[in-house]
Amino acid sequence: MKKINIGLIGLGTIGSGVLKILSQKRKSFKKKYDVDFNMAKICDKNPKLRSKLNISPRIFTTKYQDIVNSKDIDVVIELIGGINPAKDIILRSLESGKSVITANKALLAQDLSSMLAVAHKNKSQLRFEASVCGGIPIIKSLTEGLVADRIESVVGIINGTSNYILSEMAEQDCSFFEALSEAKKRGFAERNPSLDIKGFDSAHKLSILAFLAFGKYILQKDIYVKGIEEISPLDIKYAKELGLVIKLLAIAKKSDGDILEVRVHPTLISEEHPLASVNGIFNAVYIKGELVGDLLFFGQGAGQLPTASAVISDLIDIASQKRPIDFSQKGLIKKIKRMDDIRSKYYIRFMVIDKPGVLAKISGILAKRKISIASVTQKERSRAKVVPVIMLTHDVREKDIRLALEAIDKLAMVKKNTVVIHREEL
């Protein structure tokens, strides 16, 4: 029987889940896969976890070097997160011929391409199924299941915190801050939730997905990112009246052949689209392929057991000597589209003084920028004489919208800043 010596670094939620599952299932894995997963060394900087988790002192250490430098370890599981020392751990492990499993999406978003090259050079494997969408086998599906296909777009709801907040706002008709506080109470948002609600966590995962789908390594600075903090219950309500739902979408899609759009922002989609019914902390990834057509993967994007199960599926892949993650999906992608040049539909809410001529003035500015309007709804008069006007546009260049709204927001009859939300027909 083959024996795989594992070095586990990081005993947080996921790490302790991996430890638990591996010790519970060691026997059944032996029987099923003819492989013995031996937990050779476990590292956490907090020495108290050793006794708390009932780990033998013989295999516990607080120094990750004990694992990285060991000649007996075959696979390193890095679950500490953050850039340093995770980067050092992964690179040195790969360089010494060890395979590495990680869920560290922030680091992968920054260095995936170079790390895969190091793995390749040293004939070791780098696997990271757990880095995107927890238990959903999306990395495997993209790199193996859809290997014969040419991907046209990948669109995901890939941040559970934001999706929970938006779902809660829609269902409870409450404000962003009320929903956020509920999310914190229920453990669905971290104390400092800014990575999640500002869209950066989605952007990290999107760069990983886009790299695998399109073979183009994308710098974080090239991803347009907008979070959900400015979404108001009012727009959720008006959108609903139009048959639309607001989701924080991460979008990577081919446009004009060899140019890629990559962006994360709140997006209005039809309430009939499968992504519209992905609610709460659930994640989903929607893929269009030239051959397979439309595919949707839906499941829990986070949580101890789903994510730990993804780590272990990587471990079994490595033990089965399967080929490493394929990172040669080189498409024709030459560059990333500038956000200004993106064409999209838009939802616009103006708050205007209810006087004759307002609409004519606004429409005039829009027309000058060749912005074509699909529908206009003026909402009920308010006592303050400031009323919302909702417009849906046809396909328009982002830059034109931006310039038009800058001009419109300067009009005396337009009160407050105008709200503008992307709309996609997926």
Added chain:
Amino acid sequence: MKKINIGLIGLGTIGSGVLKILSQKRKSFKKKYDVDFNMAKICDKNPKLRSKLNISPRIFTTKYQDIVNSKDIDVVIELIGGINPAKDIILRSLESGKSVITANKALLAQDLSSMLAVAHKNKSQLRFEASVCGGIPIIKSLTEGLVADRIESVVGIINGTSNYILSEMAEQDCSFFEALSEAKKRGFAERNPSLDIKGFDSAHKLSILAFLAFGKYILQKDIYVKGIEEISPLDIKYAKELGLVIKLLAIAKKSDGDILEVRVHPTLISEEHPLASVNGIFNAVYIKGELVGDLLFFGQGAGQLPTASAVISDLIDIASQKRPIDFSQKGLIKKIKRMDDIRSKYYIRFMVIDKPGVLAKISGILAKRKISIASVTQKERSRAKVVPVIMLTHDVREKDIRLALEAIDKLAMVKKNTVVIHREEL
């Protein structure tokens, strides 16, 4: 560069799709995977296809033996369907050490277990991603992605024809026969659609999924199968009023620990469940795992290109020397539950003469069988004085429902046969 010699048998829709993709992508596969997929021999019993598909006479044959007996072929792709001679082709190919890719669900449903054993014995591979749900990588996800998990249930909409018909009936408020005729017109139903609409195609696929998920080989005779022919627009309408949708579901789930339920039948589910919005020819598989929780895979379950792309992903897996399909997911499943012993919720529609005492009589018979009622709705009076009464039950044993309805249908005041449809809370 590794060269893989392929023998393709069957030039129907899928076969010609595989031929097309492989010839278009041969170069790109060489570059990407360092493997040359060489179409060494192509067989179809219809010799006219040779010139029609522009195949060189040198590599064309009408005798499958030329492929099965060849010493130069590495992988046989069997796409003729049906039991004979497909079975002979697959077994003899595996026995001679060739790997086999097939989409033949009817044959797999009958012989998967023994065929995998033959493959194992001869160190060859049998792969069949294309046999269930076309382009959705469901076999790979079950056997690799969820390999660390213990599956609790697999519930699928896995027959596109039936799903199209039920969706059409719901959307157009038309009869089964109208919807079927529309499905035929649009190429979504075969001239003889009975395998699809009677549920047997779903049962074939279910036995494959259940085998992979639970490690229990299931004979077709042990699967309870009921088709959609008796579903009426009336029940679709009443169900909708109750927030329910009717789908043809294929269900395999653990019950009482080591007993498995396997059944295919029209089923009422909440309109809010992700499966409820899977419409038209789309397929979806909903999986509950001990670790991953709920997962949904959604996509095109049939069609030339999605299915051919699944065949080719199998081919690339074989070329990459990945481990064969894992068929050792041996759970604790000891036996299959008898349909009589299944517990389910039910929707029941009685057609009764609108007279006092009817409900008391019916309720009395139900109570005697300990059938507990969740709700009763009596519909509008009709001129014929026969009115529908809709009941939803709590969890009830199938046998009790059956016996109660036999008694009720004998009552003089009950007209026509009573309609009963399973209801699941997934």
